[in-house]
Amino acid sequence: MSTTVEIVEVGPRDGLQNERRPLDVDTRVQLIKRLIGQGARRIEAVSFVRPDRVPQMGGAEEVMAGVPQMPGVSYIGLVLNRRGAERAVRTACTEVNIVVPVTDEFSRRNQNLSVAEMLDHAAAASQVARGAGLRVSVTLAVAFGCPFSGPVATDEVARVVQRAVEIEPDEIAFADTIGVGVPRQVRALAALAAGDDRVRKLRFHFHNTRNTGYANAVAAAHLDPAAGAVPGGVIALDASVGGFGGCPFAPSATGNIATEDLAYVLRGEKVPVADPGLPDIDGLARVGSWLGEQLKSVPQGMLARAGDFGPRVRAVDEEGAEK
Structure with missing residues (x-):
């Protein structure tokens, strides 16, 4: 059995939150509509944090x-606490993503709370979301490394995972918030789910700050479901159109992996992609370029500049001979 990848488009949230130029509501809605038009179906659309x-x-x-209500399209709202969840459930969001750092130093600097206190907030937010019938994800921020306390040991993440699964989320996500991770860490963190029935689904969030984001995504896509580290055989990968994004609370946290670039490598690796399948790669690259114009910024994704290549290449069989 192969691992199936579900692409989660985070451009409207993480793609915009660290840009110097804020976009108005109408432009953000237009971005979401354009992404849906290119095949995005699970979209992290907004963040219910203090403006x-x-x-x-x-x-x-x-x-x-303002976003379209369409069958098969789900919208995620990022929250940090009960108040954020209470805002989210009054909107068209179908999911909440609750973020909890794995290091006390990051947590205290940004929320003035310990990790244990943030987990308490996560539990309260989850209760609100569940009461309204929304799905719940818990994202463990700085799981690969912290800008303030340095490298993060897998055992340290494991302790937070054990508390997080008590919330009974639909999904646990490991975030490389500052883009320091390598494939070895992807495999080590995924192994934390092996044999734990409380982990229903895994998700990863990679930044390409040090040019390892795509290597990490490939490592996640090639995790072995038979080893128990891919619950249900499906793993979710976050990506942002155009490669925009970053964390405003983490120094030097540059862009996410680009959705169009991720789709390109998944296609080339012949990785199964969850329904409705791979998005339109050239179309996504055009959306990335359009977004760059709105932000007056240059897309970090490469396909926004270079374009797709696969359709112009002759099919080659497994032995390397032209068909």
């Missing part, structure tokens, strides 16, 4: 009021 802390994410309710 004075992250002004780029202001107007979350207005954005959600």
Whole structure:
């Protein structure tokens, strides 16, 4: 059995939250519509955080009021606490993504709370979301390395995972918030799920800060479901159109892996992709270029500049001979 990848488009949230130029509500809604038009079906659309802390994410309710309601399209709202979840459930969000750092130093610097206290907030937020019938993801931030306390040991992440699964989320996500991870860590973190029935689904969030994001994504896509580290045989991978994004609370945390570049490598690796399948790669690259124009910034994804290649290449059989 092969691992199937589900692509989660985070451009409208993580792609915008660290950009200097905030986009208005109408432009953010237009971005989401364009992404749906190119095949995006699971979209992290907004963040219910304080607009004075992250002004780029202001107007979350207005954005959600403007997005299309379509069968098969799900919208994720990022939250940090009960208050964020209470805002999310009053909108068209179908999921909440609750973020919990794995190091006390990162957590205290950004939320003035310990990891244990953030887990308590996560439990309260989950209760609100569940009561409204929304799915719940818990993302463990700085799971690969912390900008303040340095490398993060797998055992340290494991302790937070054990608390996080008590919340009974639908999904546990490991985030390389500052882009320091390597494939060995992907495999080590995935192994934390092996044999634990409380982990229903795994998700990874990679940044390409040090040019390892795509290597990490390939490592996640090639995890062996037979080893028990891929619950249900499906793994979710976050990506941002155009490679935009970063964490405003983590120094030097540059862009996410680009959705179009991820789709290109998954196609080349012949990795199964969850329904409805691979998005339109050239179309996504055009959306990335359009977004760059709105932000007055250059896309970090390579296909936005180079374009797709596969359709112009003759099919080659397994022995390397032209068909």
